[in-house]
Amino acid sequence: MAGEAQTRELTVDLGERSYPIMIGTGLLARTGSLFSERGFPVKSPILLVTDRAVEDLYAGTVEQSLREAGYTVARAVVASGEKSKSLDVFEELVTAALETGLDRRSTVIALGGGVVGDLAGFVAAAYMRGVRFVQMPTTILAHDSSVGGKVAVNHRLAKNIIGAFHQPEFVLYDLDTLASLPPREVRAGYAEVVKHGLIWDEAFVKWCDENAERLLALEPDALGYALHEGCRVKSIVVSRDERENDLRAILNLGHTIGHALEAVAGYGELLHGEAIAIGMVGSARLAARFGYGDELAAETERLLRKFELPVRIPSGFDTDEIMAAMQHDKKFKEGQMVFVVPKRVGEVEIRSDVPAQWVRDIVEQLKGEAGKL
């Protein structure tokens, strides 16, 4: 990635707990002054949580900026990858927080992708029953995870099952960090960008379709716009239904099958974005069963292929295991199968009348066609 992009800003509207999202270049080095402007107390130590890969590249810049502004900051580093989203690593971070002397006015910063964000966010939510939290996403996927306040760790039997709603005080999204992202992570990140279009905004889907190449090349202005639009959709939905009583569930498009695939693969084998790309194709096929036509699945598939994302279940996955994993998913109310099903590009509905057999059929199809992956 080369060049600069304008700084884009938007607000997640949650009354007293509203917060800004800043998206732009050169932001990491401004962390300290942003903390000062927003009145974060200098006397209370900050815990910077990051992962091994991100630490080497960006932790120094953030810490230096904070120290220049008078803050005390301690670094806690976890292994890269989904396996760190565990209760064990959570406990290690609480130990680090205690040893650092974090107090009730302290802040936890998540510098990294969705793994670091979810994990550090749960630390911020539970430590002393809640301290301040700042998200500094460094992956494309994290445009999704850093907004909305869902934080969690995994349990061996289910993903994200232990968590909280804990909103950040702000989200600082420095596009420069995305230049070092492995190409596979870039592609996986766009799965959630496309998802935000598919659930809410047909025009944005069209724009993604037309700009896929610029996006894959991480062209700053296209990237900034795409992340802004993704965050915008997420913000609107979260503002209207923070605690997922109804509307917010639409954000789970592709996630019922997606989470099951992740669980069966062993966390980390299949990237989250890859798993939900497959899941979104599955949901579009459910739409066909409900009579919304076959084109939706073809169209979804074509778009995701354009972002070089998988659209079939890799061979070797066991259907029974996938079905069983879905039983533990939060999206099942009282034994019924609940799915987010697209009606057309830009609009979805939540159906709680999805026959398990349809899901099984589609899982089988998506496996059977794995050769076409």
Add this chain to the structure above:
Amino acid sequence: MAGEAQTRELTVDLGERSYPIMIGTGLLARTGSLFSERGFPVKSPILLVTDRAVEDLYAGTVEQSLREAGYTVARAVVASGEKSKSLDVFEELVTAALETGLDRRSTVIALGGGVVGDLAGFVAAAYMRGVRFVQMPTTILAHDSSVGGKVAVNHRLAKNIIGAFHQPEFVLYDLDTLASLPPREVRAGYAEVVKHGLIWDEAFVKWCDENAERLLALEPDALGYALHEGCRVKSIVVSRDERENDLRAILNLGHTIGHALEAVAGYGELLHGEAIAIGMVGSARLAARFGYGDELAAETERLLRKFELPVRIPSGFDTDEIMAAMQHDKKFKEGQMVFVVPKRVGEVEIRSDVPAQWVRDIVEQLKGEAGKL
């Protein structure tokens, strides 16, 4: 304990999250009908969390009542005692919840003392980011812990450091269960009852003083009245400041020293109520240093002795360790020592200007006089 007591009811006033506390005899057997009346869904399984000692005595009654009302209920039993308030046991309960198939509309019931309440409450807070929670306290101390929504587990370095605010949907306090309480637990429980008087209500302190014998004998009507008054004070304070921004901190009278003693003793050696009884004497001595006179300490001590509670630090405790444990306590803001200090019986203030040396002196005194325990 013999006989019946009238059922007393009060409400914790928290807007949409307001809930009732019912205190009386014969309530366990009414659990099922109370769940029905309040619209708890029969399709979603219930997880009944209890400890070994309580299980044998009361779990059957509760389960039978729920089953008769059409509910599915699974039992999860933890070892009795403070050591169960750990992240490991928390994880075991999440596993049990998953294996039971708890869904988003499910309820976690805590049947037991404060340990079970805090632990099961944190499970209810974090499982799927929060499910319904019902408190069924079976100790005197739990009149305090079951009201107000503070839930937590301990870390080896600090007590209650990992937790949440998660209010129950109701509190069902069956006085009959208190008959089987070991005498030492009865006494320890009254420490928090007395605390509620000391921070808020001089007349109630006087009543406790006059009725100590009836209370120690668990005379139903005295007991019902005392627990109602204790819950009432707690409710008022929590209603005005749910998240401990200011007022709620007064509930920590005696807890800064108390928690440190518990941590140094190894959780479980010194009962929570015993530790805070000693802590309240320490706070009253701080009051003397601040010029509020010496009688307060003498008076506090006399009252606590009447309930056969310890008022000195047992020999063998190390002063440095106690002081170090206090550094990890949540009640220290930005390195300063914060204490709840009584001004007179029924009124306290929060002081953030307490010199560490005064605290150390008082700890030393309370140890030095241990012979008079």
